[in-house]
Amino acid sequence: GAKVIVYDTDGKSYENTTDINGVAKIDVPANGSYLIVIKDEYYILTTVTVAGDTTITVNASAMHYANITSTPINVDAKVKLSTFNYTITITTNVTVYASASLNITYPEEVSKFPFKYVLENITYDGVETNETTITLDMARDYSVNANYSRTFYMTLECWMVAAIVVVIVVALLVAWKAGSKTAKAMIQQWKSVNRKFVKKKG
Incomplete structure (x- = not known):
């Protein structure tokens, strides 16, 4: 009701x-x-x-x-x-x-x-x-x-905006590097696991 x-x-x-x-x-x-x-x-x-x-x-x-x-x-x-x-x-x-x-x-x-x-x-x-x-x-x-x-809520000064942009760029760069390292590590791991199946020539 x-x-x-x-x-x-x-x-x-x-x-x-x-x-x-x-x-x-x-x-x-x-x-x-x-x-x-x-x-x-x-x-x-x-x-x-x-x-x-x-x-x-x-x-x-x-x-x-x-x-x-x-x-x-x-x-x-x-x-x-x-x-x-x-x-x-x-x-x-x-x-x-x-x-x-x-x-x-x-x-x-x-x-x-x-x-x-x-x-x-x-x-x-x-x-x-x-x-x-x-x-x-x-x-x-x-x-x-x-x-x-x-x-x-607060007026952002130019340097504040620049600082925010820098922080975001750095964060993205760090994330990209971390992703790159992870990809390289996965490739190395794949190579080591599959090395025994690769026959040597000669």
Whole structure:
């Protein structure tokens, strides 16, 4: 079944998994407003006000969605429903259904040694922005993509590049010599093994 997580305003979570009928029963300690996050092949975000025993039906088909992606790598983005003061983290590429406006924040940069990926822009609805956070009204479906450029984690000086090239060349040369010696040794071994089968002339 799908995983259902309920968050309170302090970020404490209560969770359960839906049964074969798609029902999940979750107990919370007090009345109040809660954020509901359903995780399956996609996310569903909505809110509920609890007052005693409360039943809520979450219907994704009644909501609009946002395809949240990034290229050329997947990143952890922050997503916040406008009707609840709590932010969750999702990993692109994923689809999120939401019952209200959605704030999406991408990281400015992501380090994956030896590379660093820097946010260039976010594109959505035919709009391009250099800001890290965008707001979608979720009045319709959206496709959002963050474009990252890849650079080296540390700037390599010319002498560093030269040193790397030299090391690689030396390594290849050593490997070639080792291979050459191995080949010669195999030839000598073959000669010694087969010498007794060679007849001398005269």
